[in-house]
Amino acid sequence: MNNYSDKGISRAIIKRLPRYYRYLGELIDQGVEHISSSNLAHLMGVTASQIRQDLNNFGGFGQQGYGYNVKNLYDEIGKILHIDRVHKIVVVGAGNLGHALGGYQNFVNRGFDIVAFFDKDPEKIGTEIAGKPVYPMEDLVDFINSNQIEIVALTIPKEGARIVADMIKETYVKGILNFAHTDLNVPKRITVENVHISDYIMRLCYTMHS
């Protein structure tokens, strides 16, 4: 359970935290140790008061005349997002999108580790993606339970995604990152985050024209 979850932090703020985390990570890479709310605001294209309001929810890490300690703030947001420890992921679908996920750098640093891929294609089974094995679908449920896999990423078409969602609903899995062009029907204890790429394109198209 999260320390912050019962403090009434709004969903809107939580949605913004990954963006803060990303900017702070870049500042760390650049060797920046402290930053004022106004400089951070300028960088992120938001107002300083928005930043102060958001970050005050977590105890106000800023100090007058000194700004935020970048590393502390980064770590603190990491804790809030629960990415201060590594979560094991398997990717179902060893196609282009699966390969793309496998190629993401810094995943382990950010609290995520893709440990295996699964596919039904005999030609893919036994190969490796980014150094990680591709196993057959039949082994998925056992693998999840014996390796305490918390997250499954689904990079397969919708019909397969529904079948896999059904297969894993009684396993150790707590979250699904769903790239399939469909919504999934799973028990409430499993969280689904949808990445419906065609929905984003449609929204882009609407916004472009309005």
Add this chain to the structure above:
Amino acid sequence: MNNYSDKGISRAIIKRLPRYYRYLGELIDQGVEHISSSNLAHLMGVTASQIRQDLNNFGGFGQQGYGYNVKNLYDEIGKILHIDRVHKIVVVGAGNLGHALGGYQNFVNRGFDIVAFFDKDPEKIGTEIAGKPVYPMEDLVDFINSNQIEIVALTIPKEGARIVADMIKETYVKGILNFAHTDLNVPKRITVENVHISDYIMRLCYTMHS
């Protein structure tokens, strides 16, 4: 300019339209001609009153005792989203994610057509992805302007994405679908829709634990 844009349709409703569009498209594929708001609600896991409220914004296409005409509603939402005509897209980045986009079916039916890919890798230039050519980066700006490309999808790392965003800011392009792990600095007339996959994973992780 959009007929609906000055009618005060909320951003929240617009965000939901692609999902309606997706469900209605599936119903059409299944040969369903009419559907009641309560059946559509059940299918989509929302309330019938939500559906009626949302769709009444667009003139109330439902008829008492008859329900919605699926095809009409689908076409009407398509018009609202401006996907009743085809938008030309180029994909910058012929890597795994670029290939994944190229492999999306039904894109043209949904108002989008990927016409070319661009990459800086000499080994990729001259090849094809899903039957479409891969051109060198130097040709990007000319290609956009001579082919009236409205949307650029960026499937390259963040450093490259920033450079390309700068290159195309004076072109015909109206929208960017940005998969790079960074925000882009472009003139207001260009709309950016970000697909920051690691942000989604972080949000999933937070929600899983709360």
